[in-house]
Amino acid sequence: MIIVPLKDGEHIERAIKKFKRKFEKTGVIKELRNRQAFTKPSIIERQQRLKAAYKQTLQLADE
Secondary structure: OOOOOOOOOOOHHHHHHHHHHHHHHHOHHHHHHHHHOOOOHHHHHHHHHHHHHHHHHHHHHHO
């Protein structure tokens, strides 16, 4: 359960923003989207390799 402590006189909009940030950090929405459709382990590995290669090209471009 997510708890958002409020200070005296704090606006509700600010509390909602804090709640949204905490909720996003938990990764619940991301996990739900991943569980909606099954992806084969081979596809996951391929995506990870492509992502790593992309990051490496960016690092080499910076140097």
